[in-house]
Amino acid sequence: MPTYSISELARELDITTRAIRFYEEQSMLSPERRGQERIYSSKDKVTLKLILRGKRIGFSLAECKELIELYDPGQGNRKQLQTFMSKIAERRAQLEQQLLDIQQMQLELDTAEERCQLAMAELDKKQTVNP
Incomplete structure (x- = not known):
């Protein structure tokens, strides 16, 4: 199973190492430690991809x-997919309201703008009549 250093993961996903450490502080990633070095698994990489995708479509970190x-x-991911679909519907409704x-x-x-243009036209007319 491949592993990644923090800099490899950052480079591959085009994010900063600081962002990765932030997600770790939020208990969303749990790399192994070898002394001071963080070793990230494929699962951590997938988790980061999911976080980044969620952020792109407007989901909060929570x-x-x-x-x-x-x-x-072990159970499949039906509950996750159902929750995801529900959150997508909520986000879509928010975007429609914003639109x-x-x-x-x-x-x-x-x-x-129209009122301003009319008012300016009136001022121009008055200035032409009363120079």
Whole structure:
């Protein structure tokens, strides 16, 4: 089974060693120790990939941790997958609401811009009439 040093793992996953140590502090990774050296397993690498994927789709670190802890190789990962699907649905609903909020804000900006343009046109008209 392959093992990785912290710098190898960081380079391979394009993250900092500081980020890896942070996930270790959060008890999401548990490398072996050989003196001062950390030795990461393939499981640690997969865990890091899951964390990074979760972050990319907007999951909190707590949500990532919950999903990773649900994995049970002996029982299969049905519970993990069901929880993941539920969290995906929640995230999708949040994004849809954010999109609606953004669209509403764009309409309000359009209205404010239009009012400003009309007010400026009125000022220009008054300046032309009363120089």
